[in-house]
Amino acid sequence: MSEEIVFKVLKEAGKPLRPGDIAKIAGLDKKEVSEAIKKLKKEGKIISPKRCYYAPAE
Incomplete structure (x- = not known):
């Protein structure tokens, strides 16, 4: 369930x-x-575009 929250935060x-x-x-x-x-x-x-940063995979 925390995955959904994390994903939502990253998307927004x-x-x-x-x-x-x-x-x-x-x-x-x-x-x-x-x-x-x-x-x-x-x-x-999600992907990591650079070290220690995360973004949703588009």
Whole structure:
């Protein structure tokens, strides 16, 4: 469920974000965000355009 929140935050941001920023915006724990990012990357829903930044895969 935190994956949905993380994905929504990334889509609405319109720019690549760091996990810490995602956590702040979503009001989630950094650990939760990291887990969600891991799952979303595995599913191919998000990409990392540059080191430590994440964006939705278009």
